[in-house]
Amino acid sequence: MLDGSSSQKRSMSLLTVLNQKNNSLTTYLGDDVIRIENVSVQYRVPTEKVGTFREYAIRLLQRKIKIRTFNALEDVSFQVKKGEVFGLIGDNGAGKSTLLKVVARVLRPYKGRVIVKGKVAPLLELGAGFHPELTGRENIYLNGSLLGYSRKQMDEVYSSIVDFSELSDFIDAPIRTYSSGMYARLGFSVATAHIPEILIVDEILSVGDETFQKKCAQRFNQFQDSGTAILYVSHSLDSVLSMCHRVAWLDHGKIQAIGKPNDVVTEYRRSH
Amino acid sequence: MMRISGFPWNSFFNTLYYMIKYFEKKMNSSDIYDSSRKIPRTLQEIREVHQYRFLLIQLVRRDILTRYKRSFLGVAWTMLNPLGIMIVMTIVFSHLFGSTPGYPVFVLSGLLVWNFFSKSTSAAMNSMVWGGGLLKRIYLPRSSFSLSAIGTEIVNMILSLVPLILVMLVTRFPFHISMLYLPVSILMISLFSLGMALLLSTFSVVFPDVVEMYQIILTAWMYLTPIIYPVTTFPEKYRYLMVYNPLAYFVALFHIPIYEGRTPTWMEFWPALAIGLGMLFVGWFFFSKKIDEFAYRA
Numbered sequence: 001m002l003d004g005s006s007s008q009k010r011s012m013s014l015l016t017v018l019n020q021k022n023n024s025l026t027t028y029l030g031d032d033v034i035r036i037e038n039v040s041v042q043y044r045v046p047t048e049k050v051g052t053f054r055e056y057a058i059r060l061l062q063r064k065i066k067i068r069t070f071n072a073l074e075d076v077s078f079q080v081k082k083g084e085v086f087g088l089i090g091d092n093g094a095g096k097s098t099l100l101k102v103v104a105r106v107l108r109p110y111k112g113r114v115i116v117k118g119k120v121a122p123l124l125e126l127g128a129g130f131h132p133e134l135t136g137r138e139n140i141y142l143n144g145s146l147l148g149y150s151r152k153q154m155d156e157v158y159s160s161i162v163d164f165s166e167l168s169d170f171i172d173a174p175i176r177t178y179s180s181g182m183y184a185r186l187g188f189s190v191a192t193a194h195i196p197e198i199l200i201v202d203e204i205l206s207v208g209d210e211t212f213q214k215k216c217a218q219r220f221n222q223f224q225d226s227g228t229a230i231l232y233v234s235h236s237l238d239s240v241l242s243m244c245h246r247v248a249w250l251d252h253g254k255i256q257a258i259g260k261p262n263d264v265v266t267e268y269r270r271s272h
Numbered sequence: 273m274m275r276i277s278g279f280p281w282n283s284f285f286n287t288l289y290y291m292i293k294y295f296e297k298k299m300n301s302s303d304i305y306d307s308s309r310k311i312p313r314t315l316q317e318i319r320e321v322h323q324y325r326f327l328l329i330q331l332v333r334r335d336i337l338t339r340y341k342r343s344f345l346g347v348a349w350t351m352l353n354p355l356g357i358m359i360v361m362t363i364v365f366s367h368l369f370g371s372t373p374g375y376p377v378f379v380l381s382g383l384l385v386w387n388f389f390s391k392s393t394s395a396a397m398n399s400m401v402w403g404g405g406l407l408k409r410i411y412l413p414r415s416s417f418s419l420s421a422i423g424t425e426i427v428n429m430i431l432s433l434v435p436l437i438l439v440m441l442v443t444r445f446p447f448h449i450s451m452l453y454l455p456v457s458i459l460m461i462s463l464f465s466l467g468m469a470l471l472l473s474t475f476s477v478v479f480p481d482v483v484e485m486y487q488i489i490l491t492a493w494m495y496l497t498p499i500i501y502p503v504t505t506f507p508e509k510y511r512y513l514m515v516y517n518p519l520a521y522f523v524a525l526f527h528i529p530i531y532e533g534r535t536p537t538w539m540e541f542w543p544a545l546a547i548g549l550g551m552l553f554v555g556w557f558f559f560s561k562k563i564d565e566f567a568y569r570a
Contacts, residue, residue, distance in 0.1 A: 025304055
């Protein structure tokens with residue numbers, strides 16, 4: 001009897017090996033949804049701006065292209081658990097935004113390892129990718145697709161997005177007619193329409209008026225209850241103290257302190 | 273009884289089945305992102321593009337809807353634009369190339385390819401330079417802009433067939449069954465344009481000057497390609513130079529089924545296929561080398 005059974009067995013074993021690999025990654029992660037291990041991010045900055053081909057060719061011949069490297073993140077490690085609110089504080093240029101980009105997969109680390117489990121919803125720039133000439137409805141679908149959702153997933157949440165943003169009267173008007181508050185409200189509603197595993201919040205809690213801000217806070221609480229981990233970046237130390245479970249203080253790309261909000265914030269304040 | 277007949281096929285299809293399963297498994301585990309996992313770049317990008325396929329549809333939709341959004345005639349301009357250029361070309365050049373029978377059909381069928389190529393490659397490059405900010409903020413498959421530029425032009429090409437058919441009716445140009453060959457021609461020019469778009473986006477992110485430079489090259493390239501004149505007006509002595517113009521092969525794939533009314537021979541087809549695949553390979557090679565740098569530079 002010669003048929004495919006032998007090759008079937010071989011392929012099966014390949015499949016089980018792969019399954020084990022995946023399972024081991026899941027067990028390795030445990031309760032963590034974000035794990036950052038010894039991550040370094042390096043920007044390569046040319047010492048002088050070389051913008052044209054001609055200049056580049058000349059410099060190349062003269063061997064004059066000097067590239068300065070600059071470490072935006074250096075050997076950063078931490079983990080965030082399911083349902084945890086993790087705060088990041090630090091001065092401007094400390095590497096907070098770079099760290100968020102590493103988690104959001106925008107930047108690939110130069111060294112180290114990043115493991116992220118589940119869907120990441122970036123509240124980095126609300127309404128990035130909105131097209132002013134398209135209507136609110138068209139922009140909801142466009143923005144949802146930019147966040148990686150399918151048509152079906154967008155159909156499911158479309159009405160809840162319109163309700164939450166309170167824009168049902170204007171939904172078929174081109175978005176260029178919207179005020180900046182309406183713009184941000186729509187962006188926030190699309191970005192938080194699905195419950196993500198990880199939410200990245202970068203100083204955007206000042207969306208809209210006070211009633212809308214309350215709704216935002218409610219939505220965050222709802223997310224937290226359903227196990228979403230929140231990565232929270234803010235310059236307002238009071239909001240960090242009141243919201244976060246753990247805090248890391250970044251300075252010049254390195255972690256200075258990590259731990260309970262009270263301890264880290266006091267230490268950070270003392271350094272100023 | 274021995275099932276000899278089943279032997280080679282069974283094992284072949286089983287292997288194929290488990291290979292697909294294997295990759296599906298590898299792909300479905302994507303809810304865990306591990307930066308240290310080494311998946312081949314090409315495979316990873318194909319997976320991402322598949323996941324983000326709704327994004328491609330939305331980007332194509334956005335580009336088509338917004339192009340003429342504020343104009344009175346709207347999307348109709350997609351069809352009126354080549355028609356207008358064709359009329360101008362016919363008035364200006366019918367004098368020079370008047371001996372060419374059915375000159376309007378000739379020009380229009382050539383312009384279809386040219387518009388496809390020049391617009392898709394320019395759009396891909398521009399969205400990488402000007403729309404690159406998006407790549408810095410949120411994660412998208414890096415080839416989204418190039419792919420959507422090709423998609424937009426495929427839709428535009430199909431819409432532009434309407435004025436072509438109109439012109440053929442008006443000038444009483446005979447229709448040929450060979451026009452059914454056009455999907456193959458469109459596929460070929462898509463391969464070539466995608467490769468070129470990827471290559472140009474890679475360069476333009478590093479050197480923004482390429483955007484301006486490319487416009488000049490395009491103008492020269494257009495006049496060097498037999499679009500407004502038939503190859504036969506080229507002096508016999510220099511005609512061999514056409515061999516070095518890759519676009520000429522793709523233009524021929526449109527001229528032959530529409531204008532000459534026959535299906536291209538294998539000898540006319542394979543150079544286009546080889547150049548198209550080659551360009552895609554070269555473009556992807558450079559693009560994938562720089563793929564991680566886009567977020568740093570764009």
